[in-house]
Amino acid sequence: MRDRVPVLVAAGGETWEAPALRALAEASVVVLKRCVDLTDLLASASAGTVGVVLVSGELAGLDADAVMQLLRVDVRCVAVGGDAEALGRLGVVEVHPVDDPAGLPDAVRRAVRQDLVLDPEPGPESRLEVRADRGRTVVVHGPAGAPGRTLLATGLAAEHARRGAPTVLVDADPHGGAVAQHLVVLDEVSGLLAAARLVNAGGLDARSFARCRREVTPGLEVLTGLPRPDRWVEARPGVLDAVLERASEVGDVVVDTGFSLEDDADLGRGLVRNQLTLDAVAAADHVVAVGSAEPVGLARLARTLVDLRDLAPVPVTVVVNRMRDSLGWSRRDILGMVEGYVRPAGVVFVPDDRAAADRALVAGRSVVEAGASPLASAVAELHEAVLGGAGQPVKRSSAGRGRWRCRRP
Template sequence: MEGQTCILVLAAGAPWESTALPALTRRPGIVVVKRCVDVTDLLASATTGQADVAVVSLDAPGLDGPAVQHLRHHGVEPVAVLADAGRGDLGDRMNRLGLVFGVGVDQVDHLPDAVLAAGAADQGQEPTTRPGPAMGAGHGRCTVVWGPAGAPGRTTLALAIAGEFAQRGAAPLVIDADPWGGSVGQHLGILDDVSGLLACARASAAGELGGSYLGLQRRVGGLRVITGLPRPDRWVEARVGLVEQLVELGRRQGEVVLDTGFALEDDPAAEFSGRPSRNGMTLEALSVADDVVVVGNADPIGLSRLARGLVELRETIGGKPVRVVVNRMRSSVGWSEAEVTGMVNGFAELSGVHFLPDDRGTTDRALLGGRMLAELGDSALSKAVARLVDGLRPGTARAGGRRLSRRRAVPARRS
């Protein structure tokens, strides 16, 4: 409703509701849309787009970091009512959950003011991409690597881009967000059984991700790494909002690179239940990306999949800048780079088309040794990746011929 702040209320049986509701309904400009019975009902109601603010009890079962992210994803700003405003642990929990607005149970008369303030703040929050090249802490952009089915080289390319970022003075964070079975850890020779992604999911659910995610990263060859799912069936443990949280935290340190899955189909039923969809991590990664890199194979099947994938991707991400990487380019395919570029440009408006040579020797050495391309020295493939990164981050350059060296991987802390 124009000019009105519409709210959802979740008191979870707390006695303050009997005082809060009259105070809210008497204030001009506030409309109570619904009283929710539990967090699941609250999350489902938020997806309807009818509310601006949710007044929630901090003690409501199931109110966690992903639930707060879900509310904000649908344009609903939460306002907490603290059972005991004098207890420091409750204030700490509010901070861990990322809650900005709240009142104590003895200040419910001031709840309408907090609601109106939250509604005004929410109307001013529009997602924006971060312009310009950046290498270093506090200026990070998010680069998402996506590609259609058929093993076009998403993980290899994501790690190659991250390695080149490291060559240019960054310490990029690599997140394995593939819901169909991550392989970043295997590519880098990380063989332990600790999944960084699932550890972050548990920390997020407990409202502790901001304070613990640094300890859940691995340090490998100049990269910071959050490893992926140990088994494809565990995708259900990655709640809605987790990838967005990790990207936002990672941007504060510097560059972020995401390896994603191939499928873009959404599960509409998931929106109303608050549970994740199978491809939710991929879609969430694309929604928060500053730069999208799409990779496909340089053969008839691979290029056909790439063309169809570009059309589907454009329907998903809208007008975000997209760069296409044609992988394993070789003369035996029978097409020139100009011919392939003309074909690809016919299916989407692109920021650039790049070609990586079919350098099997280099990729085999990297995979068998658990290393990045940047650790193996200059090759035709690494030079092609450097040209791609020149397009992604113009104005940046390698730091004085620096070459990455492998240090012993620092184990992730168990959660």
């Protein structure tokens, strides 16, 4: 941590500016420039000489686009005053009260400590080495309603590693990942955000990417996801493409995604919260579409299959999760519904084995590690359908990645 912290200030004429400047100077926080407005602030920050900007929470024009521009040059935003919840959603690191200018130096230093992760602290040494051939990328996706994406993604990755295949599990859920909690990966630094900052700085090589991952079991390493949902703005478009390229160098890749394929760019919004999910599906060699077996879950699954049909020109395996006799319909009934929307590579039915799922979640292990069960057997069947063969990745040019978009029927 540097003793002298360089910052930019854009107070917008607020009365707290003068006492704040005195407090910053006394604490060896160097104010490189007092910016007249947001445009001046963004232009000055682009020079790359600061790590934090101090702004008025009511600064004209301050929005998610502006915060994203700052994040792209590794600059963190601390606001003074304003709506803390709304500013947090924009990606502002901290909102400081107007009546406490003396506490601003500590707020600035907290911002630097919290987010300066260009060189992550070394964890357990990675045992996965760069290979000559690239691995396959399997993306696990499903609609809203918690159909079991993360449970099946962790199980699929664990089963693949158990069979001796080097595997990287990537948590790319932009609404707040749960892979770390599922597998009890205790890590203060998000692997995804650490990798994102390395990509922004042009420094994501094999060695630095290895430090971003954490080993769960021999042959299975995890790139943990967003620690809070509001941090999605830090993973700019293109970050996941670079991450998945690196991950495929050391093994097959399983990606846990978010629930939405909506492209906010179609609504005229500059930032797309679902970009991580869209980029993951665009980069997939195989998509696993997960839906739950009850009526609402199947209706949501049907809409998702329509989206995937237009979005992902790759094989799609459908998983109908929590299948149970009490629903009153047969597998043939559900299979007919699925085939009415998409020609799947396969359909796998996963039983409603609550006991096995609870045992795995409480123990912080995948369903594969939690012992023999109908659920574990279904995960093994899914693995055979998706990763059991010797199929090779679909050949794509890098220019094609991330450019497919949903076309609503």
